[in-house]
Amino acid sequence: MPKPDYxxxxxxxxxxxxRIVGRTRLQKVAYLLELAGFGEGFAFEYRHYGPYSENxxxxxxxxxxxxxITEEERRTDxxxxxxxxxxxxxxxxxxxxxxxxxxxxxxAIDAVELELAATAAYLRAVEGCDDPWAxxxxxxxEKVGGGRLERAREAYRQLLxxxxxxxxxxxx
Amino acid sequence: MRPPLKPxxxxxxxxxxxxxxxxxxxxxxxxxxxxxxxQRLRRVRQLGFSELVYPGATHTRFAHSIGVFHTAxxxxxxxxxxxxxxxxxxxxxxxxxALAAALVHDVxxxxxxxxxEEIGKALDxxxxxxEAVSDLLIRDSEIAEVLRVYGSGFADxxxxxxxxxxxxxxxxxxxxxxxxxxxxxxxxxxRLMSGVQNSGxxxxxLVANLEIGRVGAGVDETAVGEIDTFILGRKxxxxxxxxxxxxxxxxxxxxLHKTTRGAEKLFSAVMLRLVPLARDGDAARxxxxxxxxxxxxxxxxxxxxxxxxxxxxxxxxxLPMLAEAPDAGIALAAARLRERRLLKCVDVRARLGASLxxxxxxxxxxxxxxxxxxxxxxxxxxxxxKEWNEANAGPFPRILVDKTARDPYKRFQDSKGPLNQxxxxxxxxxxxxxxxxxxxxxxxxxxxxxxxxxxxxxxGAREAVEKIMADEIDKAGKDDAEx
Numbered sequence: 001m002p003k004p005d006y007x008x009x010x011x012x013x014x015x016x017x018x019r020i021v022g023r024t025r026l027q028k029v030a031y032l033l034e035l036a037g038f039g040e041g042f043a044f045e046y047r048h049y050g051p052y053s054e055n056x057x058x059x060x061x062x063x064x065x066x067x068x069i070t071e072e073e074r075r076t077d078x079x080x081x082x083x084x085x086x087x088x089x090x091x092x093x094x095x096x097x098x099x100x101x102x103x104x105x106x107x108a109i110d111a112v113e114l115e116l117a118a119t120a121a122y123l124r125a126v127e128g129c130d131d132p133w134a135x136x137x138x139x140x141x142e143k144v145g146g147g148r149l150e151r152a153r154e155a156y157r158q159l160l161x162x163x164x165x166x167x168x169x170x171x172x
Numbered sequence: 173m174r175p176p177l178k179p180x181x182x183x184x185x186x187x188x189x190x191x192x193x194x195x196x197x198x199x200x201x202x203x204x205x206x207x208x209x210x211q212r213l214r215r216v217r218q219l220g221f222s223e224l225v226y227p228g229a230t231h232t233r234f235a236h237s238i239g240v241f242h243t244a245x246x247x248x249x250x251x252x253x254x255x256x257x258x259x260x261x262x263x264x265x266x267x268x269x270a271l272a273a274a275l276v277h278d279v280x281x282x283x284x285x286x287x288x289e290e291i292g293k294a295l296d297x298x299x300x301x302x303e304a305v306s307d308l309l310i311r312d313s314e315i316a317e318v319l320r321v322y323g324s325g326f327a328d329x330x331x332x333x334x335x336x337x338x339x340x341x342x343x344x345x346x347x348x349x350x351x352x353x354x355x356x357x358x359x360x361x362x363r364l365m366s367g368v369q370n371s372g373x374x375x376x377x378l379v380a381n382l383e384i385g386r387v388g389a390g391v392d393e394t395a396v397g398e399i400d401t402f403i404l405g406r407k408x409x410x411x412x413x414x415x416x417x418x419x420x421x422x423x424x425x426x427x428l429h430k431t432t433r434g435a436e437k438l439f440s441a442v443m444l445r446l447v448p449l450a451r452d453g454d455a456a457r458x459x460x461x462x463x464x465x466x467x468x469x470x471x472x473x474x475x476x477x478x479x480x481x482x483x484x485x486x487x488x489x490x491l492p493m494l495a496e497a498p499d500a501g502i503a504l505a506a507a508r509l510r511e512r513r514l515l516k517c518v519d520v521r522a523r524l525g526a527s528l529x530x531x532x533x534x535x536x537x538x539x540x541x542x543x544x545x546x547x548x549x550x551x552x553x554x555x556x557x558k559e560w561n562e563a564n565a566g567p568f569p570r571i572l573v574d575k576t577a578r579d580p581y582k583r584f585q586d587s588k589g590p591l592n593q594x595x596x597x598x599x600x601x602x603x604x605x606x607x608x609x610x611x612x613x614x615x616x617x618x619x620x621x622x623x624x625x626x627x628x629x630x631x632g633a634r635e636a637v638e639k640i641m642a643d644e645i646d647k648a649g650k651d652d653a654e655x
Contacts, residue, residue: 004551004555006551021392021393022391022392022393023392024391024392025392043293045293045301046303047337048336048337048338049391058577061547062547062548062551064544064547065543065544065545065547065548065551066548066551067544074393076388076390076392076393076395077388077393077395078388078389078390078395078396079387079388079390079593079605080388080389080390080593082392082393110394111391111392111393111394112390112391112394112396115391138332139332139335139336140336141340142338142340142389142396142397142399143391143396145397
């Protein structure tokens with residue numbers, strides 16, 4: 001029997017060090033895992049926060065229902081809310097290989113910078129954009145200031161240096 | 173040089189009189205309305221198959237789009253007043269861009285709108301996504317030609333506002349906020365035209381109490397600064413509650429009505445067979461001629477001209493031929509749609525929930541635990557229905573499953589923030605999230621759908637659904653007892 005989506009979703013959290021802070025970060029880590037050839041087939045499309053998978057959103061609810069992760073919602077300093085996902089022992093033993101190293105590295109990136117980096121990667125991989133960083137800046141003008149775009153590019157460069165099952169788009 | 177237009181007037185069931193004046197913006201918008209891509213919206217119903225349930229719900233994306241522009245003008249006056257009160261400079265160009273975006277925001281919608289988008293997702297058809305089609309039409313079509321009166325980059329600026337989908341500046345709030353013109357029009361129009369008597373909103377009071385406020389923005393735990401957007405004044409507390417609960421009511425009563433969704437499932441059954449057959453050179457089995465717009469789209473799905481040749485009327489017009497298709501699945505589903513012989517619905521989620529719940533647990537932890545139990549059951553039943561379908565083929569899947577969820581307020585996708593929060597001014601001028609201000613809003617939960625659609629005469633499929641539900645309920649009971 002194929003692995004259920006809720007198990008796949010829980011394993012993303014598990015392999016990213018056991019905790020992912022934020023729904024946006026979860027989505028972008030999962031997307032970059034797909035791009036790097038470590039994914040398990042979640043389908044992504046472009047939404048306002050960049051690449052987004054509705055299946056993953058559903059699957060993480062299932063992971064919570066089966067006790068493979070726990071989710072806690074917390075209020076931010078800026079007035080919104082964010083979720084923290086923690087893998088439980090029922091999610092299984094974490095991987096120690098390149099997938100886990102990649103997931104943990106992606107999950108450690110600042111949420112805004114990760115969104116920018118994943119968006120740029122999506123724009124190249126899916127939309128064939130020649131200058132995905134400029135296009136990212138055009139679509140997210142409110143997020144690229146204060147050196148964030150440069151830091152996002154640097155974070156992506158560090159992901160490029162990691163071992164992957166498939167080469168990431170060479171955009172940094 | 174184009175001759176000036178006279179003032180134009182449209183009578184509208186929601187807004188009554190909508191006028192287009194002779195200033196350059198309104199004249200340009202009127203010219204946009206006359207373009208073929210915009211006129212096509214006359215042939216795309218706003219609510220797709222809802223007319224099969226609510227006979228009055230025949231209104232189109234054309235009427236809605238004009239209503240959105242009209243509403244956006246009113247919202248823009250609030251922004252203009254705020255700018256004036258604060259002795260700031262009103263940015264005409266940004267306002268113009270947002271108003272044009274309001275008019276053309278839906279121009280890329282395909283036949284039956286969201287039902288067609290689902291086909292696009294299932295078959296990876298880029299031009300079935302309305303965002304992609306809108307983007308191309310605004311940047312490069314007769315619409316772009318008309319918009320060029322404001323300079324060569326104007327059409328791109330308009331497309332960018334829609335593509336961004338989030339406010340880049342205060343003016344964008346008329347197209348991207350909880351009080352954007354789109355939502356303020358469709359909620360009223362869909363209620364009026366469907367005839368449902370719930371879901372009313374206090375539109376005039378809401379608009380009269382809209383203000384501009386500065387609220388925080390961010391991604392997950394990280395702040396990215398503040399933005400100016402619409403907030404409500406303190407006297408709009410009850411109107412705001414009604415605004416949120418109205419959407420909560422529209423989901424089950426209109427947008428996700430079981431019969432409408434059942435018709436969409438039949439439409440999907442037709443298209444999910446038609447597109448691969450036509451694409452793979454077997455168009456004859458669809459019952460359609462080689463030059464039919466549906467066949468041409470299936471063969472060239474990346475061609476925007478093929479996508480925009482489709483509308484609701486093309487599909488309804490094809491039904492007599494589809495109903496005689498050599499392919500049994502297409503023929504059966506098409507005949508059912510044409511004659512409104514829809515499939516029978518089993519509300520699986522409701523049945524599973526009822527099997528577990530007695531009275532709703534009073535404590536939040538008990539309620540959360542119950543929701544998790546229902547979710548586990550749903551996932552297990554869904555998997556077994558899928559396996560049953562694979563093992564028991566019919567002309568089209570014998571059990572058509574509909575699973576989705578809609579959240580009237582808290583959106584469980586990405587971060588919560590200014591786009592999906594309603595802010596209201598409280599005591600001491602402090603700005604609150606409506607969910608912190610209203611017990612009603614805080615208590616609203618997502619509306620979940622998990623239904624199975626079966627032909628009325630397919631006793632085997634019906635029996636299978638009942639057995640799978642009973643088995644899984646039984647297993648869950650044993651698991652709970654062991655736990």
